[in-house]
Amino acid sequence: MSKKILVTGGAGFLGSHLCERLIALGHDVLCVDNYFTGRKENIAHLLSNPRFEIMRHDVTFPLYVEVDEIYNLACPASPIHYQYDPVQTTKTSVHGAINMLGLAKRVKARILQASTSEVYGDPEIHPQTEDYWGKVNPIGIRSCYDEGKRCAETLFFDYWRQHHLEIKVVRIFNTYGPRMHPNDGRVVSNFIVQALRGEDITIYGDGQQTRSFCYVDDLVEAMIRMMASRADFTGPVNIGNPSEFSMLQLAELVIRLTGSQSKLIFKPLPQDDPKQRRPDITLAQQELNWQPTVSLEEGLTKTMAYFANLQPTR
Numbered sequence: 001m002s003k004k005i006l007v008t009g010g011a012g013f014l015g016s017h018l019c020e021r022l023i024a025l026g027h028d029v030l031c032v033d034n035y036f037t038g039r040k041e042n043i044a045h046l047l048s049n050p051r052f053e054i055m056r057h058d059v060t061f062p063l064y065v066e067v068d069e070i071y072n073l074a075c076p077a078s079p080i081h082y083q084y085d086p087v088q089t090t091k092t093s094v095h096g097a098i099n100m101l102g103l104a105k106r107v108k109a110r111i112l113q114a115s116t117s118e119v120y121g122d123p124e125i126h127p128q129t130e131d132y133w134g135k136v137n138p139i140g141i142r143s144c145y146d147e148g149k150r151c152a153e154t155l156f157f158d159y160w161r162q163h164h165l166e167i168k169v170v171r172i173f174n175t176y177g178p179r180m181h182p183n184d185g186r187v188v189s190n191f192i193v194q195a196l197r198g199e200d201i202t203i204y205g206d207g208q209q210t211r212s213f214c215y216v217d218d219l220v221e222a223m224i225r226m227m228a229s230r231a232d233f234t235g236p237v238n239i240g241n242p243s244e245f246s247m248l249q250l251a252e253l254v255i256r257l258t259g260s261q262s263k264l265i266f267k268p269l270p271q272d273d274p275k276q277r278r279p280d281i282t283l284a285q286q287e288l289n290w291q292p293t294v295s296l297e298e299g300l301t302k303t304m305a306y307f308a309n310l311q312p313t314r
């Protein structure tokens with residue numbers, strides 16, 4: 001059945017792919033974005049579609065619309081962007097969650113929160129399961145994002161307990177793919193852009209820290225399954241690819257796939273940079289019958305094609 005679906009942060013990297021999929025499934029999509037990190041180019045191809053509508057709006061302000069479902073993705077996700085205006089980052093997560101939950105309550109919409117593996121901080125257990133409470137610095141430079149997202153989760157669960165909203169919380173682990181911002185400083189976009197330009201590849205620290213990278217199509221599929229899951233399944237549920245790589249391994253793979261002559265250079269490790277991160281996705285497998293299908297090599301190849309095409313117009 002066709003639904004009216006609100007996607008906040010819909011002009012961003014993940015949001016634009018989600019809007020596209022929801023439209024392809026036959027839904028009407030209202031994309032709300034303040035273009036802080038999102039770009040009109042990400043959604044330009046959807047504008048002529050009568051099922052798609054875009055509204056410039058900041059979710060820290062109230063929003064009165066009529067919808068059946070809400071995907072709340074509005075929030076800058078890369079450290080460079082979320083640390084640019086940290087107070088606004090926390091406001092976006094916290095005030096944004098309050099407004100979207102208030103909206104969901106009024107219109108009785110199901111609401112999904114794009115939470116993050118950052119709620120686990122620099123984790124002491126590995127891989128991370130949903131029942132782990134995390135090790136997060138409350139006063140560091142990543143805190144505006146981590147604590148903002150943790151407070152948003154608190155709000156979701158209190159609206160669920162107090163107002164009986166149908167909430168869905170997904171904890172997203174590092175996701176990559178076409179439409180990542182070329183200058184957002186994330187490791188996958190940095191390495192690909194550097195390799196394509198033949199520039200040095202910047203390894204922070206010794207490059208032994210690990211991450212688990214999920215291709216965007218796999219992530220979007222999981223979000224849609226989560227929204228459609230049984231009413232009493234709230235999550236939080238980890239969504240990510242459990243294959244774990246060190247940053248050195250990632251750099252070597254990017255160099256091999258691009259055939260680049262780039263050399264590795266080592267730079268200081270940013271403060272509070274987590275040493276390791278890998279999702280335990282048992283819960284997603286059980287509840288959503290989901291697991292990633294795109295390998296890192298396959299996903300990187302598609303992402304490289306996107307960045308290679310971007311080059312001439314930059």
Ligand code: NAD
Pocket residue numbers: 008009010011012013014015032033034035036037038039057058059060072073074075076077078092096114115116117171172173174175176
């Ligand atoms: P992104 O920066 O590309 O997208 C975020 C979007 O939100 C942008 O379009 C931005 O303009 C918009 N936005 C920011 N503040 C806003 C505000 N106050 N009002 C309205 N719009 C606002 O990042 P992304 O990678 O697409 O991430 C989307 C969501 O997924 C974020 O909530 C992020 O925290 C979460 N997430 C992403 C990853 C990842 O690896 N990409 C991992 C974990 C969680």
Ligand code: UDP
Pocket residue numbers: 061062063064065098099100101102103104105106107
């Ligand atoms: N809100 C919104 N759109 C709506 C309904 C509410 O943006 O359709 C905002 C409203 O500004 C409020 C917040 O959501 O501050 C929380 O709403 P709720 O009804 O939970 O609380 P209250 O209005 O009692 O503060």
Ligand code: UDP
Pocket residue numbers: 078079174185186187188190191202203204205207209211247269270273274
């Ligand atoms: N990183 C790196 N070189 C870069 C950008 C990032 O070595 O040019 C490292 C970074 O220190 C971190 C990992 O790659 O250990 C992932 O960083 P990203 O910012 O992509 O995501 P997050 O730290 O939020 O997982």
